[in-house]
Amino acid sequence: MSLTTRRTRLAAVALAAITAVGGLAACGNDDDAPAAGEKPDKLVVDTFGEFGYDEIIKQYEKDTGIKVELRKTAQLNEYRPKIVRALATRKGAADVIALEEGILNEFKANPANWVDLAPLVADHSKDYLPWKYELGKAPDGRLIGLPTDVGSLAVCYRRDLFQAAGLPTERDQVAGLWPDWNGFIETGKKYRAATNKGMLDSVTTAASAVMFQQGGDLFYDKQDAIVADKSASVKTAWDTAIAMADANITAETATWSPEWSAGFKQGTFAATFCPSWMLGIVADNSGAENNGKWDVAPVPGGAGNWGGSWLAVPEQSKYQKEAAKLAEYLTNAQSQVAAFKLKGPLPTNLEALKNPDFLSYTNEYFNNAPTGKIFGDSVAKIQPLHLGPKHQAVKENAFEPALRSYENGQASKDKAWEQFVKDAQTQGAF
Amino acid sequence: MSLSATTAPPSPAAPTPPPARRHRSRSSSLTRLDLTYSPYLYIAPFFLVFGIFGLYPMLRTAWMSLHDWNLIGDHSFIGLDNYAKLVTDEYFWNATFNTFGIFLLSTVPQLLLALFLANLLNRTFLRARTLFRMAIFMPNVVSVAAVAIVFGMLFQRDFGVFNWLLGFVGVDPIDWDAERWSSWSAIASMVNWRWTGYNTLILLAGMQAIPRELYEAAALDGASQWRQFWRITLPMLTPTFVFVVILSTIGGLQLFTEPLVFANGNIIGGDQREFQTLAMYMYELGIENLNTAGYGAAVAWAMFLMIALMSLVNFLLIRRTVK
Numbered sequence: 001m002s003l004t005t006r007r008t009r010l011a012a013v014a015l016a017a018i019t020a021v022g023g024l025a026a027c028g029n030d031d032d033a034p035a036a037g038e039k040p041d042k043l044v045v046d047t048f049g050e051f052g053y054d055e056i057i058k059q060y061e062k063d064t065g066i067k068v069e070l071r072k073t074a075q076l077n078e079y080r081p082k083i084v085r086a087l088a089t090r091k092g093a094a095d096v097i098a099l100e101e102g103i104l105n106e107f108k109a110n111p112a113n114w115v116d117l118a119p120l121v122a123d124h125s126k127d128y129l130p131w132k133y134e135l136g137k138a139p140d141g142r143l144i145g146l147p148t149d150v151g152s153l154a155v156c157y158r159r160d161l162f163q164a165a166g167l168p169t170e171r172d173q174v175a176g177l178w179p180d181w182n183g184f185i186e187t188g189k190k191y192r193a194a195t196n197k198g199m200l201d202s203v204t205t206a207a208s209a210v211m212f213q214q215g216g217d218l219f220y221d222k223q224d225a226i227v228a229d230k231s232a233s234v235k236t237a238w239d240t241a242i243a244m245a246d247a248n249i250t251a252e253t254a255t256w257s258p259e260w261s262a263g264f265k266q267g268t269f270a271a272t273f274c275p276s277w278m279l280g281i282v283a284d285n286s287g288a289e290n291n292g293k294w295d296v297a298p299v300p301g302g303a304g305n306w307g308g309s310w311l312a313v314p315e316q317s318k319y320q321k322e323a324a325k326l327a328e329y330l331t332n333a334q335s336q337v338a339a340f341k342l343k344g345p346l347p348t349n350l351e352a353l354k355n356p357d358f359l360s361y362t363n364e365y366f367n368n369a370p371t372g373k374i375f376g377d378s379v380a381k382i383q384p385l386h387l388g389p390k391h392q393a394v395k396e397n398a399f400e401p402a403l404r405s406y407e408n409g410q411a412s413k414d415k416a417w418e419q420f421v422k423d424a425q426t427q428g429a430f
Numbered sequence: 431m432s433l434s435a436t437t438a439p440p441s442p443a444a445p446t447p448p449p450a451r452r453h454r455s456r457s458s459s460l461t462r463l464d465l466t467y468s469p470y471l472y473i474a475p476f477f478l479v480f481g482i483f484g485l486y487p488m489l490r491t492a493w494m495s496l497h498d499w500n501l502i503g504d505h506s507f508i509g510l511d512n513y514a515k516l517v518t519d520e521y522f523w524n525a526t527f528n529t530f531g532i533f534l535l536s537t538v539p540q541l542l543l544a545l546f547l548a549n550l551l552n553r554t555f556l557r558a559r560t561l562f563r564m565a566i567f568m569p570n571v572v573s574v575a576a577v578a579i580v581f582g583m584l585f586q587r588d589f590g591v592f593n594w595l596l597g598f599v600g601v602d603p604i605d606w607d608a609e610r611w612s613s614w615s616a617i618a619s620m621v622n623w624r625w626t627g628y629n630t631l632i633l634l635a636g637m638q639a640i641p642r643e644l645y646e647a648a649a650l651d652g653a654s655q656w657r658q659f660w661r662i663t664l665p666m667l668t669p670t671f672v673f674v675v676i677l678s679t680i681g682g683l684q685l686f687t688e689p690l691v692f693a694n695g696n697i698i699g700g701d702q703r704e705f706q707t708l709a710m711y712m713y714e715l716g717i718e719n720l721n722t723a724g725y726g727a728a729v730a731w732a733m734f735l736m737i738a739l740m741s742l743v744n745f746l747l748i749r750r751t752v753k
Contacts, residue, residue, distance in 0.1 A: 077695070084720065087502040106720065110503040254701075257694050259588045268588060393719065401701035408608050410702060419702070426521075430721050 040319040042067040043326055046094035048079035049277075051148065051309075052339030053330060060329055066322065076100055086314070087113050093314040095323035096330070100309045102392030104135070104145055107312075109389040109430045111138035115313040118143040120324035127333075131215075131384030132348045136310045139224060145310025146331045149345035150382070151275030152375040153209055153304040155297045156282050158290075159367065161270035165194040171297045171369065178300035181210065181240050188249025191270065198251030198269055203241040203407050204400040205255055205273040211237035212385065213304035219395070219428060220388025228394060228424035233385075238403070238417070245407045252407055255400075261285050273299065275306040276346050276375050283365045296369040303381035308348070346375055353379060389430040398423035488734075491727045499724030501717075512728035522729065524703055525711040526736075528614070532689070532707065533682035535618035536625075541674065543622070544629035549659060551630065552637045563634070566627035577624055578691035585616045585692070607692060613705040620688045625681070629674050636670030637663060672748045676741045683737050684709050708733050 043066055047053065050072075057068040071094060073079040080103055086093035087107075099107060107113065125133060128147045136145035155178075159169040167190065168174055178184040184206075191199035200206060211218055214233035221227045228234055244250060251269040253260040263269055264285035274282065274296065282294060311327040313320055329335060333351035340347055340358055347353050353376055361372030388394075402420035405411040411419060495512055499505040516522050551562055569577070584591045585606040593603040606612045640663065648658050686709035693699045697714040699706030706714075712733065716726020 081717070084502060084717075107502070109721070110500065113502060253588070254694070258582060258586050262586070262589050266589065390719075396696070397698050397714075401698060404701045408605065408701070410608060427719075 038319075040066055040095075040322050042069055043096065043319060043323055044069045044071060044094035045096045045098075045326070045330075046071050046073070046079075046083070047098040048073045048076050048100070050343040050345075051098060052341075052343030052345060053335075055342060056330060056335045056338050060326065066326075068326065076103075083107075086316075090316055093316050095313065095317040095319055096327050097312050097314055098148065098309050099145055099312050101135075101307055101387065104310050104312070105387045105389050105391050106393075106430070108138045108144070111140055111142055111144060113315055114138070114142075114144040115315055115317070115320045115324065116142035116144065117146060117313065117324050117327065120313075120321050121146070121328040124328070127350060128348050129350065129353075129379065129382065131382065132308070134384065135387065145312045146327050147348040148309045148311055148331055148336070149339075150305050150348050150379055151277055151307030152346055152378045152382070153212065153299045153306055154274045154276075154371075154374050154378065155271055155299050156274040156278070156294055156366070157271040157297060158267065158293055159295050160293050161195075161267055162191075165191045165199075165270070167191065167194075169295070171295050174295070174297040181243075181300050184300045185244055185247050185249060188244065189247055192249060197267075198249055199271050200244065200250045201253050201260060201263065201269045201272045202250050202255060203244045203403050206244055207237045207241035207399070207403055208306055208395070209273040209299055209304055210240045210301070212306050213299070213301055213383065215304075215383025215385040217386050218388070219391055219399075219424060220386065222386060224388050224430075226388070226394075226425060226428040228398070228428065229421040234399070238399075238420075241403050242406065242413060245403075250407065254404055265290065273306075276344065276371065277307055279363060279366065279371065280344075291365055292367050294365065295367045296363070296371055296374055298374060298378065303378040303383070305379070305382045305385075308346075346379060348379075388428065390428045393427045394424050398427045491730050494724050495727035495731050497724040499722075499727070501720040501723045503721070505724065508724075512725045513732070515725065516728055516732055521703060521706070521711060522708075522732075525706050525708045528610075528699070528703075528705055529683055529685060529707045529709075531610070532614050532617050532621070532685060532705065533679070535614050536621035537675075537678045537682055539618075540622045540626050541629060541671075541678065544626050544633055544674075547626070547630040548633035548637055549663065551634050563631065566630055568627065569624050570628045572624070574624065574687045575691060577620055578688045581616065581620045581623070581688075582692055582694075607700055607705070610704045613689075613692065613700060617685070617688050617692055617705060620692075621682070621685070625678070629678070632674055633667065633670060636667050640666045668748060672745060675744050675748065679740045679744060680737055683733065683740065686710060686713070708736075 045053065045057070045068060047070065053070055057070060060066070061068055073082065083093070083097060083099075083103065087110075124146065127133075129150070132147045132150060136143060136147060138144050155174075157174060162174070163169050167187065168177065177187045188199040191197070211233055214236055216233050217227060217231055218233050219226060219228045219231065221231075251263060253263050253268055259268070262285075264282060265287055272278070272282070279296070286294060311331055313323040313327060317323050331349065333347070333349040333355070336345075336347040336349045336352040337355045337358055339345055340352070340361075347355070347358060352358065359372050359376055361370070362368045363371045398420055402411070402416045402423065405419065406413060406416040494505075496507060496509060497505040498508050498511075547566060550556065551559060551566070556562070587593065587603055587605045587607075590606075592606075596602075596604065604612055606616045644662050644666075645658055648662060653661065685707045689699050689705050689707050690697065690710055692705065697706075697710055697718055699710050708729065712726050712729040714726075715722045715729055717723075719726075
């Protein structure tokens with residue numbers, strides 16, 4: 001699950017600073033010899049946000065007699081420093097570690113920290129969404145992560161605000177408004193004309209959506225060289241975002257800012273791009289008083305994916321084989337459906353994606369939108385894409401700030417692009 | 431711990447004097463040892479803790495700064511390359527510029543205000559002085575993250591109180607974090623709010639150490655309050671002022687939490703790094719970017735040198751003005 005909620009990132013970062021500095025200083029080597037073939041009493045699993053494993057592990061404990069300790073961290077931004085510390089000091093890592101998309105790509109640059117799962121588990125290359133399974137491999141071809149969930153992509157929109165602007169409100173009709181991105185921009189213009197407000201929260205959420213839709217190489221090529229200034233997908237995303245800024249269809253509220261969080265309640269904007277994990281954030285920010293006002297429609301221009309995770313086993317685990325088996329168990333079709341029913345992470349296992357319980361799921365807060373079907377349909381059509389090691393850093397610290405600079409009128413089009421290309425080089429180095 | 435306590439007191443029935451004398455001399459040498467060394471023992475805990483949590487990390491950071499260091503990977507020795515890179519790093523100088531800008535915006539008005547308030551609180555005719563003194567210190571007790579979050583709300587673009595107030599006098603809403611001047615002012619106001627009271631109290635303590643007779647004599651000679659302040663209070667207050675300025679310098683150059691929270695946790699501090707401070711840049715390189723930990727360590731040392739240099743300059747400047 002990709003819970004990049006940066007509202008509470010504030011304090012977390014400060015805390016992380018302290019803990020990570022501690023991690024910098026402490027360094028030792030743990031050379032307790034793993035007892036080969038010995039059955040462990042207990043395995044530790046590290047997750048962030050909600051993976052929905054609480055019930056599944058009870059069954060596992062009953063079947064195998066191995067106890068499982070589930071360590072949960074609420075926020076991804078508190079979670080990453082913990083993993084970094086464990087890897088930097090070679091101590092304290094769990095046996096199975098959930099790695100979110102951004103973290104996985106970054107950690108792939110040092111694959112020696114992770115166990116090659118391929119020899120330890122059955123062949124699963126045909127069981128998952130193919131692109132998702134491929135992303136779990138390190139550049140040297142070793143399988144370091146088994147797929148858990150995907151974010152997929154949809155549009156969340158406010159029915160009441162659309163109605164006030166004279167736009168249709170039913171999700172099929174809304175989908176008809178934007179078969180492609182031009183349609184989306186035209187709708188935004190109509191919204192602006194009727195209400196003098198921005199329809200979309202900011203250009204960066206749209207840019208993410210476009211980029212993930214394009215697939216292929218994004219900021220890096222297959223050899224992990226930075227190609228931010230040459231990549232066709234990035235250019236398309238950039239141009240679409242610039243067109244939106246020029247058409248003045250956004251409320252210029254940067255994602256995760258206080259203006260953005262408050263904007264959900266205040267109706268500052270009427271639409272945002274929603275991976276499945278964003279639904280909870282939209283609901284939280286909008287509050288109970290807006291129950292039923294939000295709805296979910298398909299995204300313009302086809303399917304895409306934003307976020308999702310893998311399970312990995314660190315090299316320092318003493319029970320690598322058993323840990324790999326546990327990861328395999330937690331990501332099988334049955335477990336993924338059970339996890340979805342409990343907490344909502346979208347399955348990646350092909351069998352789980354066909355599960356009727358999953359496909360018939362509706363979300364009450366979002367006007368009973370059939371989110372299982374909307375996201376499920378989208379998941380099947382996602383284009384394979386290649387995310388380089390510092391994808392997240394390039395996106396968040398180079399691409400998006402440059403786009404916002406243009407959106408807010410701080411920089412000209414050329415200046416913003418220049419800023420992005422320069423920063424992409426430094427942020428993307430690994 | 432007293433070492434002499436471990437030796438038995440000389441027995442009154444001791445038959446042979448020589449051993450007793452030897453005993454006494456041993457005991458007295460232990461007393462001497464006690465006198466010379468036990469003070470060091472008493473302050474040892476501080477230095478022990480400082481050594482583990484202060485000195486060791488510093489030295490290790492220095493060691494790291496000489497390497498191309500990946501936090502979760504390998505490292506290789508590269509000498510002073512990191513420092514050479516620092517000199518031409520645009521973002522390092524941008525962060526330095528921001529840090530000093532915010533430092534000036536926060537320290538100068540803050541110390542002037544603190545001086546003014548301390549002088550007021552030092553007046554003998556003021557009622558409920560203790561209440562005022564306590565009240566003025568209150569902001570310092572509030573956690574810095576809480577201050578930053580509340581001020582972040584006040585400085586919001588769409589629903590912030592300051593923009594709402596500005597609206598009454600016909601000023602358009604300001605996007606506080608989009609410009610240098612506005613973001614610096616907002617951050618400086620957080621620092622000022624939190625530290626003015628603290629500095630006021632220290633200056634007040636300094637003022638109260640000035641002998642009353644000086645003022646009485648000056649008053650007899652017909653010196654006005656204002657003249658007394660310039661001729662007696664300020665010169666006598668210089669040592670305290672040096673202390674306050676150095677403390678503010680150290681704090682100001684290490685500014686981290688306020689700008690970070692103001693940036694909603696984004697370490698680059700504004701879309702164009704308008705308010706990324708040195709400490710934030712250090713964190714970005716040393717902790718967030720796993721692969722540049724060595725370079726981040728070099729930034730940390732550059733910061734340390736800057737602070738040491740600034741403190742020295744402050745000290746020399748202010749000491750010269752005394753004479």
